[in-house]
Amino acid sequence: MMKSVVLLATLVCVSSAFPEFTVDVLRKELSEFGSGNFESNVVELAKTLKLNTLVELITEADIAEELTGDLTVFGPTDDAFEELPKGVMAAIKNDVQMLTDVLRYHILGTEVHFNQLKKNELLLPSLLKSTSVRINTYGELTTATGSPISKPDNIATNGVIHVVDRVMFPIPMNDMLTLVSNNANFSTLLKAIRVSGFADTLKGGPYTLFAPTNEAFDKLPPGTLGKLLGNKDELFKILSYHLVNGTVGIVEIPNYIAMMKSVVLLATLVCVSSAFPEFTVDVLRKELSEFGSGNFESNVVELAKTLNLNTLVELITEAGIAEELTGDLTVFGPTDDAFEELPKGVMAAIKNDVQMLTDVLRYHILGTKVHFNQLKKNELLLPSLLKSTSVRINTYGELTTATGSPISKPDNIATNGVIHVVDRVMFPIPMNDMLTLVSNNANFSTLLKAIRVSGFADTLKGGPYTLFAPTNEAFNKLPPGTLGKLLGNKDELFRILSYHLVNGTFFSAELKRVDKVKTTTTDDITIKISSGELSVNDKATVIIADAATTNGVAHVIDTVLLPPNVVFQLVMTNA
Structure with a gap:
């Protein structure tokens, strides 16, 4: 935020104590940061930055002399001007007033550096009267009225230039309702707005409106x-479905496509006006094909074929359930490799039992369309098509799982829903809670006895939890007489069982990413992975992972876990 080259020169050499901090050093650093020519005004600097069309238009509009004081210029590249429709560019160049207005809209009367542009929905008054440049931040991307800032903070003697990749045109002169009212192509939309009482909503904002043309309504x-x-409430709801909170430019559209209903909606609603001929359906389809699946005329089964989920499609056909997959659905679609990784006996059992096969498939499908941005709530339970079961969503940083299965390719859009590709088959299906899981398995009879003796059963009815469940053989590994002593000490036994329980659902996909987890005793247990096997405290091996329950997940282990002080007491007792 230096005012001039004089200030730069005098402030840098602040003391002989810093002889290495010379002007040359600073110039080198700044040349990497932005422009290194600090003796140029904004017009001269624009030439240096090869913003040749911008300089040419400033000259044609004859506004160079008024560009004094501390300014901020959002300078479009030559390619940005080239990308304007030819008719638009010709109109601007042939109308000096329009040209002057466009240029003034790209300039602020104050010097604003990039680190001051980090507030989303910031409005900065431009040199064009009664207009503002809207700043939006989308993660690492910052835009000025929808134009990505690609090279910020190029310093001139009278301001700063931020190079942008799109011309900020058309200029936002009106609010959303006025835009609709002034365009004959939106007459049906305007009527719908007035009938439904949606006008008051459009006076707020900031919003992004996907505005259907008259032709769009004619396609109904x-x-x-x-x-x-004739149905005000339903109409209001439909119009609300076209409105997004916040300002979303075309550069950010791929991250918001999940809000769209189908290709029909996309095709007819996005091309909102002949004022934006470059925003064609083909452009949008290209964006979408990079975002997820590019085939928007397929139902979920057809799309699964396109995604090479061949085993899934084969099983759907064998189960004869394709015809019931109607409406808005969410499919968690396992890859072919995911099915291959199931134990052979399990896969054979599923394929040989039509009811089991149908149950497994229905568990992978939701009866509503849920996009990936709606799966960001940890421990979210979503009812599946299999009666009385839910898919558990867990978020572990950047990793999101569906009943323990990592979602690897989300938001593949079909005409009747969405497919999230997952890397593991969600099996076994969580039909029971943790206590019932233990009770129904003879390999846990000793664990069950310990749970009942200690009064730990009530705890296991809560959750969500992760249980490291020792088998009967694990208890048999304890020193002789130890189990009997523990069964006679309710409090100590309760503490040991608590040491096997972790708050929250930690499937193996997450355990492989961490080195420790905190148990309900507040003690940590260490997690390691070696040769694909998970171990706990360097002693217990996870022999069966991811036994999902209705209140969490259980991992079967081959050794009882003992808190450090309990180990000491056992050693002393058995010495």
Whole structure:
């Protein structure tokens, strides 16, 4: 935020105590940061930055002399001007007033550096009267009225230039409702807004509106529009579905496509006006094909084929459930490799039992469409098509799992739903709670006895938890007489069982990413992975992972875990 080259020169050499901090050193650093020519005004600097079209237009508009004081210029590249529709560029160049307005809109009357542009929805008054440049931040991306800032903070003697990759045109002169009112292509939309009482909503914001043209409404089935115009509440809901909180430019559209209903909506609603001929359906389809699946005329089964989920498609066909997959669905689609990784006996059992196969498939499907951005709440339970079961969503930093299965390719859009590709089959299906899981397995009879003796059963009814469940053989490894003594000491036994329990659901996908977890005793247990096997405290091996329950997950271990002080007491007792 230096004012001039004089200030730069005098402030840098602040003391002979810092002889290495010379002006040359600073110039080198700054040349990497932005422009290194600090004796140029904004117009001269624009030439240095090869913003040749911008300089040419400033000259044609004859506004160079008024560019004094501390300014901020959002300078479009030559490519940005090239990307304007030819008719738009010709209109701007042939109308000096329009040209001057466009240029002034790209300039602020104050010097604003990039680190001051980190507030989303910031409005900065431009040199064009009664207009503001809207700043939006989307993670690492910062835009000025939708134009990505690609090379910020190029310092001139009278301000700063931020190079942008798109011309900020058309200029936002009106609010959203006025934009709709002033365009004959939106006459049906305007009528819908007035009938539904949606006008007051559009006076707020900031919003992103996907505005359907008259032709878009004409594509509705015969009689539909009339019925909608006669149902104020339903019409309001539909219009609300076209409105997104916040300002989302085309550069950020791929991250928001999940809010769209289908390709019909995308194709008809996005091309909002002939003012934006470059924003074609083909452009959008290209963006979407990079975001997820590019085939938007397929149902979920057809899309699964496109995604090479061949085993899934084969099993759906064998189960004969393809015809019931109608409406808005969410499919957690395992890859072919995921099915291959199931134990052979398990896969054979599933394929040989049509009811089991149908149950497994239905558990992987939700009866509502849920996009990936709606799966960011940890421990979210979503009812599946299999009666009385839910898919458990867990978020571990950047990793999101569905009943322990990592979601590797989310938001593949079909005409009747969405497919999230997952890397593991969600099996076994969590039909029981943790206590019932233990009770129903003879290999846990000693664990069950310890749970009942200690009064730990009530704890296991809560959750969500992760239980490291020792088998009967694990208890048999304890020193002779130890188990009997523990069963006679309720409090100590309760503490040992608590040492096997962790708050929250930690499937193996997450355990492989951490080195320790905290148990309900507040003690840590260490987690290691070697040759694909998980170990706990360097003593117990996880022999069966990811036994999902209705209140968490259990991992079967081959050794009882003992807190440090208990180990000491056992050693002293058995000495």
